[in-house]
Amino acid sequence: MGSPLDSYISLLCVIMILLPSLCYSQDSYVSSRATYYGSPDSFGTPTGACGYKEYGSTINGGEVTGVSKLFKNGTGCGACYLVRCKYSQHCSEEGTKVVVTDHGEGDNTDFILSARAYSKLALQGQAEILFSYGVVDIEYKRISCQYPGYSLVFKVHEHSKFPNYLALIPIYQAGVSEITAVELWQEDCKEWRGMRRAFGAVWDMPNPPEGAINLRFQVSGSNWIQLKSLIPSEWKAGATYNTAIQLD
Template sequence: MGVVLNYHYCLFSLMLLLPALCYSQDTFTCSRATYYGSPDCLGTPTGACGYGEFGRTVNDANVAGVSRLWKNGTGCGGCYQVKCTVPKLCSDDGVNIMVTDYGEGDHTDFILSPRAYLRLARADAAAQLFAYGVVDVEFRRISCKFAGYNNLMFKVHEHSRFPQYLALVFLYQTGQNEILAVELWQDDCKEWRGMRRAYGAVWDMPNPPQGSITLRFQVSGSMGMKWIVANNAIPADWKAGVAYDSAIQLY
């Protein structure tokens, strides 16, 4: 019942969507997808990637939880083109989604936001597709692209406590890259200290270095395997909840 009531609102919202934020590559893989309940058709602020409110509306709320693509949190921030394969009901291009959560369904790789699930369907077949609940799909990895945001940003997680505990979340992760490790430079010891992947896309460290923080992170994907250094990326008086521009682009 809730799906039927929400469907009309989602359909109206779809008319207001901006153009897709991703550009595609690679071949398709067969899988299955379903959707989760949401009264406003958006993402959830409690997603397992740790994005919070960012995860509700990023990519026009075309977001999803994934299972095997989760990769112990490394898959957070990845983008995929997902197309359903039900004859006469599915749109040609499907939907471009961003991974913001972990979830398992009935042998599904994707648990889509209602808005994203709606975009799988042809304009006159959305109600019929919602009635399926779970549909066969094909998907491929694509490069993320965010309108108005070219640079990677480091957000100090709201749970951080200055200066004793620092947690970071990486936002606007473009390209097809995955972040494998993060380290902070300890100037007094002249060495790199590794951050812990707390969960999803959240990296943390107790007793972080004092002063402005230089960090480096290891990426794997469209940029190859490499370490990228962000000098003085986070100010000495960093604040919880604030996002800082890295001036770094991942392509």
């Protein structure tokens, strides 16, 4: 029968053997397929299911994507991915970095890229060949979103109607975290009221609190982040309010 020290050494050896593979799995690629959609300017579409409007068509230089299962009922909106195609004679090793702004399904594809993003998959001078394929084999992985010079912003969605209906959408959400809940403080009841995920990245509430609004949100199951008087008492549809927070 081995001693406790022998057992400890054996366990340590197993951990040391598994550690490289565990680290690699967190950064490994997933195989899939991708296609593209056309638009007059090759940017994204302002009618995407995430609700981003014009932001969703031009963010990241228009290198955006619709996704199928990665949409996750809207939780996947705003996520960033590195996508590379697999045809060595036509495809660039760098691939394209895209932001999820829409939901869409193609021919067994996980990604429906804007034309700008799809062209970035190719080596110089090879883009037309990839476009002629229509669908390409790809590999992808989740990456951190980066928006240098921008903090997380809450925008009052254009569907909002002061003072009876408030819809908010977070933009410039950096890092790899997901906003999983948003609440507003109801002063007269002394309680937090949860907003509903209306669709995509849009959170809404009928009859929102009067006066300047305290807001808090939860990121991927972590602690709540509270913002005092973020939304002014006389808010307007289309207005943006900077949190001065940059998520990692």
